[in-house]
Amino acid sequence: RKEVEQDPGPFNVPEGATVAFNCTYSNSASQSFFWYRQDCRKEPKLLMSVYSSGNEDGRFTAQLNRASQYISLLIRDSKLSDSATYLCVVNQAGTALIFGKGTTLSVSS
């Protein structure tokens, strides 16, 4: 079983749509959780951290369920510029960040 699993997509949505991505992680000792964004042929960049209480950053909402080992990202009012691959990322003590394979989002006009 992979350490971090995501639905690869692609998710094809119109502008203005709400889209949700899910992620599961296998190691219950995981301590920190993040979403990174990677544009085509570019490097990954931190989008947001994920906190147990859930957190929001503008149109983006992240949720964490430690009991189910499940992380989600909700994007409201999608923009063309949201088109990218979204990487679910987990940190365990003593290791580097562990990346999921990513979910590809394509927003069209």
Place this chain on the structure above:
Amino acid sequence: DTAVSQTPKYLVTQMGNDKSIKCEQNLGHDTMYWYKQDSKKFLKIMFSYNNKELIINETVPNRFSPKSPDKAHLNLHINSLELGDSAVYFCASSPGQGARELFFGEGSRLTVL
């Protein structure tokens, strides 16, 4: 001013050759990493150094040898290149171990023919 810079950006070479990729960060970070992103886009940790000391060494063939001359530099040397080594290699840095955010370089796209 590029925070994490890698050279070369593109590298095309023949099987069996030896090649190096260089990485430098000007963020004053203590920890640096090499990640490999294969054709399936899976980003996997290879090595991590903290203040020039190797702290993470994942299951990577010993044809891959990282070197950190100082905490601002982390180079990757690959011997006897194989077709399966074709990938994008990303260097990254963070303020310390267990950091919340990695700062990535633009990647070095290696193609082995």
